[in-house]
Amino acid sequence: MENTSDIRQLNEKIHQASAFVDLLNLELSKVIVGQRYMVERLLIGLLAGGHVLLEGVPGLAKTLSIKSLSSAINAKFSRIQFTPDLLPADVVGTMIYNQQKNEFVVRRGPIFANFILADEINRAPAKVQSALLEAMQERQITIGDTTFKLDDPFLVLATQNPIEQEGTYMLPEAQVDRFMLKVTIGYPTKEEELHIIRQNLNPQATATINPVVQPSDIITARKLVREVYMDEKIERYILDIVFATRNPEDYKLQKLKPLISYGGSPRASISLALAAKAYAFTKRRGYVIPEDVRSICFDVMRHRVGLTYEAEAENVTSENILSEILNAVEVP
Amino acid sequence: MVKPIIIKRLIFFFLLGFGLAPFISSAQQVDVNAQADTDRIRLGEQVRLRLSASMPPQGMNVVFPQIPDSFGHFEVVRRSPLDTTAQGNTKLLGQTIVLTSFDSGRWDIPALRFDLVSAGNITDSAFTGPLSIDVNTVDVDTTKAFKPIKAVRTVGWSFWDYWLYFAIGITVLLVAIGLIVYFRSKPKKAAPVPVVAVVPPYEIALQQLQQLKSEKVWQQGDIKQYYTRLTDILRNYFEQQFNIPALEQTSEELLQHIKPVTILNQQRDKLRSLLSLADLAKFAKMTPSPEEHEGAMQHAQEIVEWTKPAVEKAAAAEAGKEETKQPVK
Structure with missing residues (x-):
């Protein structure tokens, strides 16, 4: 190769x-x-x-x-x-x-x-x-x-x-x-x-x-983490996940719209990208794959998705919402 | 001296009487009348006031009084059109006005004026006599106790109140039965069933793989595109054929999810090496060798081909049962 x-x-x-x-x-x-x-x-x-x-x-x-x-x-x-x-x-x-x-x-x-x-x-x-x-x-x-x-x-x-x-x-x-x-x-x-x-x-x-x-x-490792290669496909995948928390209807997830009061901020996108790189580093890889994003996604996003009263009344958690999103957004 | 003055006065009165004679006679020829059917009503009850005028058949006409919708303590409920009848040498005109009143007391219907018209000009007027109507309240016996409001009275059911609905319903029913009988007895034409060639997912996948091969994508240097399309074809195939949501799963998740699908699980190693290679090409800027490109395509084709007999077998079984739509296990 x-x-x-x-x-x-x-x-x-x-x-x-x-x-x-x-x-x-x-x-x-x-x-x-x-x-x-x-x-x-x-x-x-x-x-x-x-x-x-x-x-x-x-x-x-x-x-x-x-x-x-x-x-x-x-x-x-x-x-x-x-x-x-x-x-x-x-x-x-x-x-x-x-x-x-x-x-x-x-x-x-x-x-x-x-x-x-x-x-x-x-x-x-x-x-x-x-x-x-x-x-x-x-x-x-x-x-x-x-x-x-x-x-x-x-x-x-x-x-x-x-x-x-x-x-x-x-x-x-x-x-x-x-x-x-x-x-x-x-x-x-x-x-x-x-x-x-x-x-x-x-x-x-x-x-x-x-x-x-x-x-x-x-x-030293922190500097290297930032150098881990992230392909544009992965960047777009991260954006899709974060944007799906803001506009779920754009990802055929209309049912989530009344459950989300606010979605992930740009800081969420930055954190998800950086955490995915760090995750890849801990797996001793120099590049990020979709698994890295998915593995760390819940921990980065769960406190950044606001729930509405309706969601709380129906016992819907941010983890449920993120699961729905991850199952709907196409993996590159 | 006295006599000539008396004679002059007599001549003056004679001439005056002679000159006014035609007018006096016309007034006397018209007879107007207003008559109520009762002079006593209770609040809200109605009284019919009949206005009539009789006159010679020719040369004269009468204008009936204009009665407003409400006058005095009375209100006009309705008024009939003017009717004309001939009786011998006399023309009779008549109109009935229905009045009511909601004020108790004794109220007058004033004298009503009829204008006499001759040759297009009003020449004289005639008046009816005034009428008095007693409008009474309901007598209340204050010595007795208050009584509750009467209950709603149920009106008895009558077929004739609803006969029209029955008739319409029966007609609609008969028409519907007639149409059903007509269409059932009508000889049916055998409708031509369009034959849609259903291409099985594995055929589509193989065609797409062949298409990708013939486009020589990797030979043109677009490695990432080659592996993206290659894995997408396989993921689509898994999704359509085995109901695995492969497009939304990472390589590792996909390998986990094919475990229950025995026929696919047998190709697990091949699939793992293909997906790993594709991930490297797609996400790590790696450029596999030409042999690896060919090998990846061959692996993809082999995986599809491997599942083909089982898929065909399952399709045949499904066609036999026409029931089960379970993914191939």
């Missing part, structure tokens, strides 16, 4: 550069049982430079996953538990008066880390949420007169509890859109849970995560 030289080289380069993905997965599997889907999405978020919103009940190894990931990458990790009385300064940091020096000094908040776990983000009021989300977007923090650039790689993993909605502050649509992925995680299987019990109760279990990747490798 003869290859176009650029693609061939790129493919080989990516094949070599993405070798750490397998190493990372292997290392994480020492402490995390199951939840491969979540770990895979965390990696995609990390490689694509997008943040991840995680929805799942407590006790599903969310904290363990991100903590293990940061250990495996030799990166700094911090966890912020969002509560109703949390203040923006508790997240980003503040100026403190130093009596000895007779001056104000900056005290950095927990956001100054590579991996942030924003636990139960919907429990904090809007001003705290926007402080975090602004930092996520700008990747810098201003305290007093000084602007600090955040560490690179910087990944926020925010969690939302789908139950106990009372007394919470739901993230507005515009802010949810800033998360590249919204991942819904479920319970482990019976076998996996049995393994989890044994692993946790075994007194000899001393599995520790060793750093197998350096943050600089992740930064």
